[in-house]
Amino acid sequence: MRVLFSAGLGMSAALRLVLLARELQAAGHEVRFSCPARARHRVVRAGLVPVLAAPRQFSRAWRPDLVIHDPLCPDSAAMAAESGVPTVGYLPYAHRPLPPLPAVWIDPCPPLLRDRPEPGAWPVRCDAYELPGQPEPWLTELSLIPRVCVTGVPTGNRPEDRRRAQLFRRVAEGVESLGLQLLVLTGDDHPWSVVLQGSVVVVHGGDEGIVYAAARFGVSQLVLPAGEAEQRAGKRLEQAGIGRCLTDDELAGTSSMLRLRFHIAELVNGGRVLPAAAQLGQAIARMPPPADLVPGIEALVR
Structure with a gap:
């Protein structure tokens, strides 16, 4: 299975997507990760392959089987919509997502903090990828x-x-x-x-x-x-x-x-x-x- 991840400008959203991308790659699937240039070093250090072209252009050429994207990013939402394959989106916390709705929502928000739960959303722990390092x-x-x-x-x-x-x-x-x-x-x-x-x-x-x-x-x-x-x-x-x-x-x-x-x-x-x-x-x-x-x-x- 070919899975294309597309993150927006927010670093925190990209780092959450990185964790899921690593799990899918470990399960034997072919994964590509589109994100802003400033986040690519994180993607590479996580063992993933970054996309260097524009997301929509790459999607047309690569033809993924599934798109997992940031529904707050216009480019990511548009690319997912025109891909013609099942889409998965991370449900935002307080912002309204851009249309169209994905086939499946992933909800990283703890139930206590979710004002209006989305029926059928898949809950997941709100972890984010961190580079190993030597803290002060x-x-x-x-x-x-x-x-x-x-x-x-x-x-x-x-x-x-x-x-x-x-x-x-x-x-x-x-x-x-x-x-x-x-x-x-x-x-x-x-x-x-x-x-x-x-x-x-x-x-x-x-x-x-x-x-x-x-x-x-x-x-x-x-x-x-x-x-x-x-x-x-x-x-x-x-x-x-x-x-x-x-x-x-x-x-x-x-x-x-x-x-x-x-x-x-x-x-x-x-x-x-x-x-x-x-x-x-x-x-x-x-x-x-x-x-x-x-x-x-x-x-x-x-």
């Missing part, structure tokens, strides 16, 4: 000071990016003012299994990959949403009792730093949030791994 020793050492990880700080020059970057800086100031250990990450590709196992809170903008990573390791979350979809993601975390979502308006005014410090301290020191996050991580560990999807995927083309 201080990241793996036991620390007596609670660590707060801040990631996803906007780097653009638009006015809204600068406003949100300032908001992240204020959060970092609030963390340090409480005597907590601060870890600020740049970029979108990190060894979460190392970083988050030593953290008690992760602060981010509502990115799906970070939501899943923090949930997987039982870490509470503070979301500073970038838009409506990210705000929906953050509010769902609040409803599940494992995090907080704070918008620009909620952090406006002279008393905003006091409120911010209160929310950070609340997430760090527990209440219901820390045990609820730990229980979610345990529930995710019991979900099916990507290898369990292989027989169902093979049955789609028989």
Whole structure:
């Protein structure tokens, strides 16, 4: 069986697809992986063959038997639609997928965080591929000071990016003012299994990959949403009792730093949030791994 994977711009989505691609290749199938250039080194290090041509052009020439794609990427969705073969898509967390719908949905979202379950979707653990590496020793050492990880700080020059970057800086100031250990990450590709196992809170903008990573390791979350979809993601975390979502308006005014410090301290020191996050991580560990999807995927083309 020939299987074509097509990932979009999001690194986290590509790294989830890599895990399933490796399982299908290990089962004896011919796999090709289309992704943005910046993710190709991950694909190669994972032992997969990257696609260097445009996805739609490659699909017409290679003629896959099955397409597994990112339904948030226009090129991937269009290529899957015109392939004429069964398609599989990873169900997004808070964003609406692009049409048309795939033959099968794979849902990596833990049931507790899924607002409206998709009937018939195949559940899978929300793992992501990580390169083996040598982390900094201080990241793996036991620390007596609670660590707060801040990631996803906007780097653009638009006015809204600068406003949100300032908001992240204020959060970092609030963390340090409480005597907590601060870890600020740049970029979108990190060894979460190392970083988050030593953290008690992760602060981010509502990115799906970070939501899943923090949930997987039982870490509470503070979301500073970038838009409506990210705000929906953050509010769902609040409803599940494992995090907080704070918008620009909620952090406006002279008393905003006091409120911010209160929310950070609340997430760090527990209440219901820390045990609820730990229980979610345990529930995710019991979900099916990507290898369990292989027989169902093979049955789609028989």
